[in-house]
Amino acid sequence: MAQGKAAGARLRKQLGTLYVDHHGWLSSWLQARLGCSHTAADLAQDTYVRLLVRGYLPEPEQSRRHLRRIASGLMIDHHRRRRIEAAYRGALSALPEPEVPSEETRAEVIDTLVRIDALLHKLPAKPRRAFLLSRLDGLSYPQIAQRLEVSVSSVEKYIARALEACFIAALEQRP
Template sequence: MHHGVQQQLHHLYSHHHGWLNAWLRKKLSCQHTAADLAQDTFLRVIISDRRPLPEQARAYLTQIAKGLMIDLYRRQRLELAYHEWLLHLSPVEVPSPEQQAVALQSLIQLDKVLDQLPAKVRETFILSRFEQLTYSQIAKRQGISVGAVRKYMLKATQACLEML
């Protein structure tokens, strides 16, 4: 990182970190989570190798922070759903804490992969894998051909395999 970029980042951080942290605290009602997301926002700026113009700095930081908040809420919803599912298991079926951590991390990764797929592909995959509908049932429900269902399933499966 050359000196000019370091100066830009230092200026961005020193002039906007306090504001961003306060904005996130108001949105999240938790100073620790706000501090973490503020740091993650600036980390994303560094990694992205993009620098906003000074007059666009707050809008740029807000956009990144909102994306991180959405990721946080999605993760929390997934964790809650997973823990609720665990409550329905008998004591002998409950996985070990290590297995739970691995399963939850896998669910979070799968959620990210599915979120990047086109809506029809994602919905087709969910109907097949989680609602156990047949390809012809999915085709009828989606108003598409069985061939399209096969194509969408292949695309979704390939995306999941790439995740692994």
């Protein structure tokens, strides 16, 4: 028990040193890429939170490289979320006023769409594309096979793989 507390204290101290040594650089690096100091500050903080949650800190000579890699992934997530939000707002603008969902519902839908997007991006390209062609474009398996230049059997496997990933993710989200 005492050993775990000591390790936790050591991790927090090392993270504090890493933060003091590199936070200014990381914030500047993010701001140069994002053009927004507020978003850069948020993503810089999220970078350190991610390190703390993982419980792993890089060797001092690898610190900036490691921070940049984490921050780059967070920027990709940020841009992806912004695209999803814009697409959702566009879809909402086509709805008549009484059908527009509440702010709370909109936030929940966006969070769900972001999780689905992240899940689908973990799949290889063909299963992801087959799933989207089926679910969003309403194409039949033979149409998808023709579009992807694969057999119908392959499309069935791709869709099954995507559905399995969705099912597993849904199980992991259950309380």
